[in-house]
Amino acid sequence: MPHRSPSPAAGSALPEPALSRRTLLGSVAALALGSTAAAAQAPARSGSPMKPAPEVKSESKPEAPARPLSAGPGTTRLKPEPAVVTPVWSFDGTTVPPVVRVRLGETVRLRVENKTDKPLSLHWHGVRNQNPMDGVGSLTQAPIPPGGDFTYAFAPPDAGSFLIRPLVIGGSSEPSGRGLSGMLVVEETAPPAVDHDLTVLMQDWRLSDDGTLLPFGQTAFAASSGRLGNLVTVNGKPAPDAVPVRPGSRVRLRLANACNARGTRIRFDNLKVYVAAVDGQPTDTFEPLRATLPFPPGTRYDLMLDMPAEVGAAGSITALVGNGLALATLTTGGEPVTGKRGAIGPIGENKLLPAEVKLQNALRRDVVLTGGARIDKDKPAAEPVYTGDAAKVWAVNGAAGTAGVAPLFTVKRGQVVVLALRNDTAFPQALHLHGHSFRLLHPLDDGWEPYWLDTFQLLEGRTARIAFKADNPGRWVIGSTVLERFDTGLWGWFEVT
Template identity: 55%
Template sequence: MITRRAVTAGLAATLIGLPRPGRSQTSSGAVLTAKPAPMKLRADAAGDADVWSFDGSPSPVVKARQGEQLRLVLRNETPLPLSLHFHGVRGPNAMDGVGGLTQEPVATGKSHEYRFTPPDAGTFLIRPCVLGGSAEPLERGLSGLLIVEGPNPPQVDRDLALVIDDWRLNDDGSLAAFEKPAEAAPAGRLGSWLSVNGAATPQRIEAPPGGRLRLRLANACNARAMRLRFDRLKAYVIAIDGQPASGTFEPLRASLPFAPGTRYDLLVDLASEAGATGTVTAMIGDGMPLAEIVAAGEKRPALPDVAPLPPNPRLPDAIRLQNATRKDVTIKGDPKAPNAPWTFNGAVGKPSGVPLVKVKRGTPVVLTLVNQTALMQPLHLHGHCFRLLHALDDGWEPYFLDTVQVPENKTIRIAFVADNPGKWLLASTVMERFDAGLWTWIEVT
């Protein structure tokens, strides 16, 4: 659990100005060197935590331009094999970064180049993805953000990336021990200390009175799902999981669900009075402020009304559900029972297994996700975006997703056009469950 002491320490460490999330790199040959980089996470810690990071910086941002080739080299200077998944990017299968399925994991002391042209503008996570070996690298801090810039971004005063993570710390501030899970269905590692871009919360963000921010929020936690609340803020969702929403909308009851792997792009308008404040809060316990947004300085001239992002022409306007290949996917497992492993349709994920679905390119697919467990199950589909269907298959929500939460003991349906050839994971975004085999794959030929 996140303790009162951790909350107090975070409040005491509030900074003036938001720290930059690592070193921003561009598509002209970015290099990410993964290596140990001990650092003091908590302000009152007696010593350092054995963190791993990319080039010594927490949560680096790699920037690319839509339609231009991205070249990124991973150098592995950690003691574990690595590969990097670009969470939400609909790129070529060979560059999907699933160690053990789409590539060989990158051994200690070795390098691997990822080279692809991002088809979509948006906000995407960079996460370790090795079959059976992703949880510890992620919990040690190996995550980042890929921002693919479109040709006509909204006019804002500041465009800020906020990568949310939690860390399981001992009393002295060191990372709690990593143990191989004895149980077949681990629930997932929850941290005791929350961070934004690797630093204490809440972060202070300043912008002119009457100004506008673009916030790119990403959940890089191993297992912690939460809700985000927007207190005294006028926030508008313009994109979910990197893809434009069909029109802007204000969060229902000023809050949004936020599972591991989820991303939101928000436009936030500040009050016109200097000194007015608002807060982005994680709804954990009594609430943990993540960012404090302050109107400071001279009032800026009026901005145009908030407008939606242009729709992505590379995504289908409609999905022909009547022609869809359909498959039920039943999720089972029980962390409290030693002989009840995580499974999809009774099977633990294996690269040598048969695909969940095998379809020709261009086929519409409907997956019925049946969660027969007592835990919420966040799932990510690689290489594609999908619609969340209404209960009676009579329509879908006005946004695309690549990550979805299936509530405990509930059923939801998703639909997509299988337009990207290759082998693509459908996998838990709780890394310990993923490592334990809570994944399957679809094949598009």
């Protein structure tokens, strides 16, 4: 089957974060960790207290201690003086988002200490994780209370690029909007030879003129585009990020969107890039159509490119926001890379994913998204209006996602599932499937698109079907990656038994 470029995502207007029709319709530190044994905490059951499961002891060698990762308040300068420094939350006292790196087969073992004043849990976005480690506060674990801690210990089954995002039922947007995010990089056992392996993490911030953060919890934003920021950072610094690379070098770029709500498209200017992985999963290498890619919140790309041999050559990664916003500029300098190398090719397949998903006997379910503000078609210039319950703005199959909500469905382990996702809201919806990777199916038949995903965008008024093998036991969310929407009901869950 020939490759198809990802479906387009609508852009967002960065200069105007206020609630407007244009804004609404436009939205859509490395830690080296050794191999250790995993510990687990039992997932919650509706209406029952959460009890930790017995810790699993390694028979081969003693457990290494968990590395601490402390989330707490701090400050950073996001606007030039005379604006004040911005009060933020960060990990380990640095506003550079952490990049946790392990080799495939090693265990991530981190003791997350919550020094903020709100409950916290961390979702390892894209990892086909053990369910107790998935990090959905009040579903797969009890949220970490202020002053408390929780040890995440898991061995990622797949190599790839993944996000670290706060995810607590009813309380995800604020820790994310205050700056808590990061990346998890799981390196292949035989990674492709490159001269630079770089992470590019995009966040945005909703700031007042004096540099402080604007208030959280506004229903008008939750019911529409979410908390769109008015300043973009890359790797914790205001964009663009200047990235020095060697002349003639081969570069691996790991791009990730950790914004609260902002979706955009990204364009590659004077850079000939090849997509090697989408959402952490390798694909046959392809060039992006028109040198652009959709970039909704939660999306990740692994890109490969060769830089020119001359000193001073430059190329940019640009977000198609307004007239264009450069996120990062790569410029050659220093000692050139010499010697011949082969053409850029695939980074290798993930043999843990099925070669095909047989759909004949699939469990098929409809998932319908409703709610949010409504737009008066007779008054196209009018602002969208929402007048309902501020805690239950959105619904999935008629029920708002809240602690204790019933599952959308239950499925036996190993069963193939096909979901028909219908967006009956007035806005594009960025959606994420936990614990699994899926294939988008073609609109008119059961053929599938040529790469695995865990995050995608569904335009308003559209239906898309996804297929996956439910091979990971536990309770798994499918929900919005726009965190204000997640906090106000735009999620559901299913159980694999």
